[in-house]
Amino acid sequence: MAKEKKKLVSEDTPVVVKKDPISVRIKNYFSPKGIQLEMLRYRPNKGSYFFSLLAIVCFAVGFCCFYSTTDLPLDSSKFNLLGFTVAGPWMGVDIVLNIILMLFLFFATIEMKSYSLTMGYVSIGIGVFQALRIFLLPLSLLNAGTMPPAIFTTMLIMYVLSGTFAILAGFLSVYRGTALRKYLKTVKPIENEKVGK
Amino acid sequence: MATLQLKNLKKVYDGGVVAVHGFNIDIKDGEFIVLVGPSGCGKSTTLRMVAGLEDISDGTLMIGDKDCTHLAAKDRDIAMVFQNYALYANMTVYENMAFSLTLRKDNPEDIHKKVMNAAEILGLTNQLNKKPRELSGGQRQRVAMGRSIVRNPKVFLFDEPLSNLDAKLRNSMRREIKLLHHRLGTTMIYVTHDQTEALTLADRIVVMSMGRVQQIGTPYEVYHKPANAFVGYFIGNPSMNFFECRVEGDKLVGKNNFVYQLDADEQAALASRNGNPILMATRPECITLDGEHEYQVDLVEHLGQYSLIHGTMHGYHTIIKVLGWQKIEHGSTIHVGFRKEKVCFFDIDNGARIGG
Numbered sequence: 001m002a003k004e005k006k007k008l009v010s011e012d013t014p015v016v017v018k019k020d021p022i023s024v025r026i027k028n029y030f031s032p033k034g035i036q037l038e039m040l041r042y043r044p045n046k047g048s049y050f051f052s053l054l055a056i057v058c059f060a061v062g063f064c065c066f067y068s069t070t071d072l073p074l075d076s077s078k079f080n081l082l083g084f085t086v087a088g089p090w091m092g093v094d095i096v097l098n099i100i101l102m103l104f105l106f107f108a109t110i111e112m113k114s115y116s117l118t119m120g121y122v123s124i125g126i127g128v129f130q131a132l133r134i135f136l137l138p139l140s141l142l143n144a145g146t147m148p149p150a151i152f153t154t155m156l157i158m159y160v161l162s163g164t165f166a167i168l169a170g171f172l173s174v175y176r177g178t179a180l181r182k183y184l185k186t187v188k189p190i191e192n193e194k195v196g197k
Numbered sequence: 198m199a200t201l202q203l204k205n206l207k208k209v210y211d212g213g214v215v216a217v218h219g220f221n222i223d224i225k226d227g228e229f230i231v232l233v234g235p236s237g238c239g240k241s242t243t244l245r246m247v248a249g250l251e252d253i254s255d256g257t258l259m260i261g262d263k264d265c266t267h268l269a270a271k272d273r274d275i276a277m278v279f280q281n282y283a284l285y286a287n288m289t290v291y292e293n294m295a296f297s298l299t300l301r302k303d304n305p306e307d308i309h310k311k312v313m314n315a316a317e318i319l320g321l322t323n324q325l326n327k328k329p330r331e332l333s334g335g336q337r338q339r340v341a342m343g344r345s346i347v348r349n350p351k352v353f354l355f356d357e358p359l360s361n362l363d364a365k366l367r368n369s370m371r372r373e374i375k376l377l378h379h380r381l382g383t384t385m386i387y388v389t390h391d392q393t394e395a396l397t398l399a400d401r402i403v404v405m406s407m408g409r410v411q412q413i414g415t416p417y418e419v420y421h422k423p424a425n426a427f428v429g430y431f432i433g434n435p436s437m438n439f440f441e442c443r444v445e446g447d448k449l450v451g452k453n454n455f456v457y458q459l460d461a462d463e464q465a466a467l468a469s470r471n472g473n474p475i476l477m478a479t480r481p482e483c484i485t486l487d488g489e490h491e492y493q494v495d496l497v498e499h500l501g502q503y504s505l506i507h508g509t510m511h512g513y514h515t516i517i518k519v520l521g522w523q524k525i526e527h528g529s530t531i532h533v534g535f536r537k538e539k540v541c542f543f544d545i546d547n548g549a550r551i552g553g
Contacts, residue, residue, distance in 0.1 A: 035306050035309060035310070036306070038309065038313075039305065039306070039309045041325075041326070042289070042291040042292075042309075042312075042325050042326060043291075190322065190323050190325065190326065191323050191324065191326065191327065192289075192326035192327050192331075193326065
């Protein structure tokens with residue numbers, strides 16, 4: 001009697017890998033189904049992690065750009081931000097804000113690897129603020145004639161990119177995390193389940 | 198199909214040290230071969246030559262119809278399980294098992310299916326998100342096996358995988374490896390210095406010593422019909438009892454009036470050795486507690502299911518293995534005999550077995 005062999009892949013049948021169109025793959029990535037959901041239990045959320053890191057890099061470049069010039073005159077009669085006409089204190093606030101935002105974005109980067117919903121929303125929030133903050137201090141300084149347009153343009157690009165990546169990372173974490181949590185309610189739990197808060 | 202042919206495989210290191218002399222074996226598809234021998238006998242070197250981790254100095258290695266003598270390890274379609282597991286500490290169990298397939302850029306869904314399948318076979322489904330440091334030794338070894346299984350190789354190689362485990366775990370893992378072999382049916386080559394593992398796991402055993410093959414045979418053949426004195430000594434726990442005697446006609450005569458009466462078959466086998474010294478040997482369980490030989494008991498070890506009686510018979514230090522809890526006093530004298538059909542004879546110079 002021939003020995004029954006348990007083969008994981010048939011030796012006779014050649015394995016033909018059919019790749020789905022890119023639109024389908026993007027859709028499946030955001031809304032995983034079936035075996036893809038099961039895979040999420042064991043694989044970290046690399047997409048969010050990657051985009052979040054990119055957001056931090058763009059954030060840092062924009063931040064460094066802003067403070068790269070030392071001859072930015074702070075006193076100008078044309079400066080006005082929310083009724084305040086002195087730029088100096090706003091610079092201080094901006095620095096502290098950058099530190100806090102970057103710290104939270106860094107935490108979010110780590111937590112989103114575990115499909116954290118909370119940090120996904122935090123990342124989205126930071127992303128929206130990042131994209132809009134160009135219209136606060138930087139635009140006020142540009143209008144006051146104290147910021148060179150080239151620096152403003154660079155900052156605009158970097159902050160918008162940073163915001164976009166942070167929002168994308170957050171959306172991925174929220175969408176995939178939600179789908180995974182729904183799926184986990186239907187299956188038996190395992191030790192060290194990957195899902196964060 | 199994954200047959201293996203090792204033809205005159207030889208390994209010579211720089212400086213002229215010959216680690217393996219002319220290793221020859223034909224391994225059938227699905228066979229479980231165990232290489233066993235003392236430390237330094239060349240069994241791991243042979244395995245590493247098969248794996249491609251050591252260059253083959255001479256001879257050929259065929260895996261199926263493919264000459265793999267000088268083929269890179271990655272192209273031989275084999276998988277190896279090491280003594281120290283060799284797991285990636287920063288990866289989870291899932292990632293460790295999927296790693297080789299990820300490197301090959303396989304479809305992620307196929308990788309997942311293979312990993313889950315292997316995890317189910319090995320009982321690791323609940324451990325997949327753990328890191329190796331959170332696992333016991335047995336679990337780590339199973340992860341190492343799982344990493345090999347997912348690749349669906351033609352041949353599995355095991356290099357003393359149970360040596361780092363405690364005795365109880367070794368027993369359970371031994372069973373699991375045997376069950377795995379039944380389930381997968383893949384050709385396996387297993388290296389160990391533990392002759393118990395060899396006897397329980399193997400379809401055929403290769404006993405090695407000092408770089409040379411001493412005997413290739415089934416566990417029954419190697420245990421009951423050792424090809425030479427080394428095999429008789431190495432295989433079996435306790436090992437064979439050896440008696441240096443001289444052939445004198447129809448009997449063997451040893452020291453202190455030891456006399457062993459030869460039967461017709463034994464006389465025929467030893468006819469050409471008349472007047473010459475030989476080695477007579479028998480397994481401890483083949484000495485009976487009734488007979489004409491006086492046996493001075495030095496020590497009795499009770500191991501539950503059986504007892505080991507250490508003592509001296511006509512000046513020969515001997516161990517007798519008997520079933521049950523024997524109430525024999527230390528220092529007492531008993532009488533023992535030999536089971537005739539289980540007595541072997543070896544050449545005293547080269548250790549080769551005399552007769553069938």
